[in-house]
């Protein structure tokens with residue numbers, strides 16, 4: 001049964017919130033984990049990959065019990081043109097064995113399972129419950145501290161610490177001024193279609209053994225010149241097809257993601273992969289992709305922000321940062337409880353942990369890449385065009401000497417853009433292989 005005071009209230013039962021809740025509850029803190037969805041993950045959409053290394057920091061050996069769809073053994077990137085594609089990829093059969101590398105999951109199953117573990121650890125999970133507001137209390141002269149939350153029905157619940165794990169739109173973090181209002185120039189929009197096919201057909205079609213999985217990243221053709229990406233992920237008996245991009249840029253180019261999805265399904269490379277499949281679900285999501293420069297201050301008196309709510313996401317690398325930031329916030333809450341001090345100063349330990357994390361450092365590095373795409377929005381489009389022209393000529397049999405052929409190939413490449421720019425585009429496409 002719930003009560004009206006907890007050590008920690010966590011808003012949002014996504015990977016960030018549930019990770020924080022589990023660790024706090026494991027350490028005997030009283031925890032309310034509040035989720036607006038009918039159940040955790042009921043509305044969550046993503047690109048289906050979770051990362052073993054980060055997930056294991058919360059639940060060692062999680063794959064034994066977690067609702068895993070497939071163990072990913074192959075990562076592929078398609079540089080696409082309308083009637084051809086150049087493929088880069090890697091398969092490791094080591095990734096098919098423990099401890100594995102990455103997995104595909106369906107969020108409505110995975111998030112629900114993870115939140116279930118927090119309940120087993122003693123947290124109080126409240127589904128179908130929207131947190132409407134943050135409660136403040138006086139904390140000495142001129143100073144205030146977060147002291148709990150107000151629910152949609154007006155119920156007040158109090159706590160020493162609130163952890164905001166409310167995901168990318170972060171209404172509450174914005175409301176209390178910890179995060180800036182979202183501007184449209186940082187919004188991306190993605191649509192996803194889930195296509196059902198018998199498991200054996202999927203494995204046969206993608207050349208996989210039972211339970212093995214793969215991902216395909218797609219650039220060039222799918223976004224018709226706009227900044228964005230597409231991808232295919234394999235679940236047990238469904239294929240996820242995702243496409244989308246930078247909102248302003250799509251609008252500027254007169255594109256909408258649903259049209260892009262329909263167009264992509266007709267591409268011969270994709271059509272044959274999903275042939276005979278039945279559409280079982282459509283989902284869409286708008287995400288603010290602020291990058292390193294938009295990361296807000298992640299803590300204040302009595303409050304910490306974790307996961308996407310704190311902009312700790314670089315596209316497809318999101319669940320790992322979410323889970324680890326949840327862990328760091330939980331560790332900080334446990335220390336604060338032991339000291340009986342929930343001030344900003346004590347909670348700054350959370351920021352220190354984040355500052356040393358690999359994901360923050362990666363976000364810092366990726367900043368250069370986002371600048372590159374802002375400067376050259378059609379970089380992926382041009383490199384796809386270039387590579388396809390080059391490889392087409394390479395494999396097309398004509399009555400040319402090798403010397404004539406290479407000269408012709410060079411001319412073709414130069415006719416699109418200077419070679420040095422193509423090399424830079426290629427570098428950025430590979431660097432951003434997994435970043436959405």
Ligand SMILES: Cc1cc2nc3c(=O)[nH]c(=O)nc-3n(C[C@H](O)[C@H](O)[C@H](O)COP(=O)(O)OP(=O)(O)OC[C@H]3O[C@@H](n4cnc5c(N)ncnc54)[C@H](O)[C@@H]3O)c2cc1C
Pocket residue numbers: 011012013014015016017034035036037040041043044045046047048049050051129130131132165166167168172190242285287306307308309313315316317318319320322436
């Ligand atoms: C197209 C796309 C593809 C992606 N692909 C990948 C991928 O392959 N791998 C990866 O690791 N990441 C991927 N990501 C990113 C990943 O989805 C996020 O980084 C991750 O879900 C963040 O977890 P979170 O717990 O911070 O937030 P969320 O998962 O968004 O969870 C937030 C939760 O809070 C709840 N909530 C919100 N407000 C309230 C409120 N006021 N009261 C109560 N509950 C509330 C929501 O219902 C939700 O359950 C992708 C994202 C997109 C959009």
